[in-house]
Amino acid sequence: MTSIYGEVIDGTWAYLNGMIADVPCWTCQRRRLRCDNLKPSCVKCTRAGLKCLGYDSQKPLVWVGRPGRPKKAVKGSKDASPGSGCSTPDSAVAKRIPSPGNRLPSPNEPGVSEYLSYCTFNVPRQPGPRGRGYSINSIAHLDYADEQRCCVECNIYEQGSNNPFRQFVLLRESSPLVHHTIVSLAAHHRARYSTPLSWPRQFTSLPTDAAHGEDVDDKAPTQLLASKHYADALVHKKQAMHHLQLALSRNDTSDAVIVSTLLLIWVELLESGYKYWRHHLSGMRALLCSRVRSECSSNSDKHDAASDSLGSFGGYFEEAFVVSVRHLQKLDLTTIYSDVTLVEILQRAEKRSWAGCPAEPLRILCCFNSLSARMASSSESKTEIYECVVALFDQLESFSPLRWAANHPESSQAEQRNHLASAYKIAIEAYGHRASHVRGVGDMEKKVEEAVGHLEKINPQDSHFKGCLWPAFVIGAEARDDSHRLAITSILLNMYDLLQAKSVERGLEALERLWRRQSQLPGGRCWLDIFYEEGEELLLV
Template identity: 20%
Template sequence: MKAQSGCWTCKKRKIGCDRTIPNCNNCSRTSRQCLGYGLRLTWPGCRNRHGRGQDALTYEPPSSHTTLKRHHGRQFISFGEMDILASKGHAFGLDLWEKYLVERPQFTLSLHSPIVGQDAILLDYYESVISTMVSTTSARNGFSNEMLPMALSCRDASALALSNAMLAISAYHHLGPESAARYKLDAVSRLSESLSGHDSLTYSHVSDVQLAACLMLAMYSVFDKNDGSWHIHLHGSSGLVQMSAGCQHRTPSTFLLTWLLYYQVLGNFAHPSHISSYDVGAVCIQGSKLEDDYIIGHLGCSVEILEIIHEINGLRSRTSRSADHQSLQPGIESRIWLDGRLQALNQRLHPDENLCTTPAERCRTLITAELYRLATILYLQRVCPMEGDHARRVGYLDQAFYAYAKLESVSSPWPLFVVACESRKDEQRMIILEILDEMDRARSIGNISDMRKAIEMYWKQCDLRVDMDQTRQLEWWRFVDCGITVPWFV
């Protein structure tokens, strides 16, 4: 067997090579070291005295070190940008290393968790199914990354309340309402015990766990449409945030604040009469330590979108109480300002998502966030109408249905509800009904069926009024403030 080209020793000598493997006969006959036939590296710009590129230096382990030879080349240490910046004393690199070395998770999982049997199965179901169902992102999913450590870090009353609330949701979705009942009752009992205790101010993390338990019980009410205690838990969560607002060292986590913001804003959308004088939404927006245009998984959109929906809710409440034309002028100015923000808004993924998710997952997240933006524009147009809205509305609806056609599954109910209420064509309504059927099959959450009933009720009223005065638009948001105990599009 011959090599395809001559050995490097013969090439240096500029003589013919017989290409014998492993060593050529020329080198053997003249007692020279045969440098072999493989590729050799040269460093650009490095020239010897003859003007030719020099060979790269290589390390050959001593032949006597058999262990070193056996493992040579199997392990590597790679250098990255952060290493280079840190070696040069660059502030950015040093900041990264300081953050990497100093930061520690607030909660750690118990090494000897007492959760076994059915509880362990349900906890695994929560992590693998529930937490992925209620978030549009993977890398920064607080329902698994933050809630599980909180629930398992200790076994005090607040942590037990949180873990039982999580188990209740898993049991309801996996086994049915009968299996979930005892977990839900245990969660409420443990939460009441923790709130009535005197150690709430002793540990800085207890208020976070209590707030998480309240919000998790509110989420249970979303799954179980017959529960009826959503507003009770939301009110309790708001109270805890209000209490912590006056304490310098007890600011709730960003994840909990944005979760409460989501419930608060959509709760006010459904029930504007429940808007309190203490604006928890504003507190949550100010307290969330995030850039406004990052897409948050448990929101499905950016914080700025929820902030704008919050503003529209307030605008809707004010305009509904205004009777004279002069008092409507500030509403028109707000409409122009909010519309400009929505047109300029560019929602983006957090860098962690770009590193840890597939292109298909990133595409789904971006499309969902865009649907929130389009639905918010449609909501703003209806709350404060202006001339030319109809033509623009048709264009936004076309964009929304084009986006829905790209999604294999739909996870966010609120944009779908708004788009459905603006749909007038039969083919559009058929698409909406098909999406609702798929959501019901995939998610099995009780609020989907209620949302479908409200949408169909609104469609029927619109069709019955088709010959009436078109200037008297039927306000579709009135169909969500009809005594239902939970906003079923959260």
């Protein structure tokens, strides 16, 4: 009898037969699951976020941990570090964290003790039993962070091996703290990615004042709670907080500790986006100040040389801290850095930061915050402060986004750089008027329309789009026309699809409440004062 396969419906069956393997893939065999046998990668592995090892006749070699049989756990032993098959004393964990000459004078250093108290309060005495080694899930999360999404989001211009976040990933080999922090970060990102944001929403009340300790609804949606990635994220976050507590109690200010502090800010923005990030940001500030004082007292030349190096962790920490303080709080950076040092930091950040803001407008923004803090806390002459404010507006007006955009090695980037810089310039001008309570000159609504036009011309698929978050929020707060508000909403929804951060969702909710309030009470107080009063603590970076 002649076979009919390959002759039915013009060979469709033969085509399907070529897509189905005769044996299960090696990944499903390892996991002892029934495979769907689809080539080149089975659906079950793809949905689980795992690498399908394929259907070759030869079993592939895969690194699954240290060779040899794991030792039997000793009763009363401490938790093992990632990648080890036996328990490790706490002292050995501390020794593996590199800390060449970076030690705090005392755990009672101002700011550090408060951060230690926060970490102690928010972590159990012993970490949970899961996630102690490089499991398949951990490897998948690390690959997601390094190659697929997370590290790519941290630079406007991807620099490969010079991307500081890719260098951070390398520290996981020697630091359990960095390992658990990165795994938690990637797992949070993957969990959010599987939980699309539904919009618009209906809001019934304004946010409560965080300063009085009242709760805001931080409940995670049911779909997110059901995600296995979310469970991994919480487990590894607890592990990271435990190791951070140990490091702070031992006066450790190594690169690994500050890396984890920076990444934990990101974790909080992904998880809730509400107020908890400020503990890590304040802790990072205290650790940086203590570390700089310690290094400068021992060898100032060495510190200066390290800060000027493109691959320097210390230099990047300063850049990340300065760029991250663009939240709605009046932080005076002049109490930490001199004017010259601040300019140097911002110039470095311009090249390798995710913000994409030119150094000069960002310096002016920092000056607006400093002057605003001086106006609120000192008896300094208002006339002198007003003259400084006017001088800052003159400096901002003289900044040319077009000239700045053209000053780049790749001419193809000039158009997008111009749009982003122009949006930042208008947003900083609007913020400066609100923060200094100086009435603007000209029609702000026309400038808002111009800024919205620039933001809309930046494609969400373009690398410059990730820098639009802060200017889009400020322009949205200034917007009065419904078409401008709809445009900003669309931009922020696309931003959520990119960053998967709960903080972006909270920013959208804050704008919705502000717009509703402005429609009910037209001509009221400025949006910045409203956010201060309502206790909004948004970190939109």
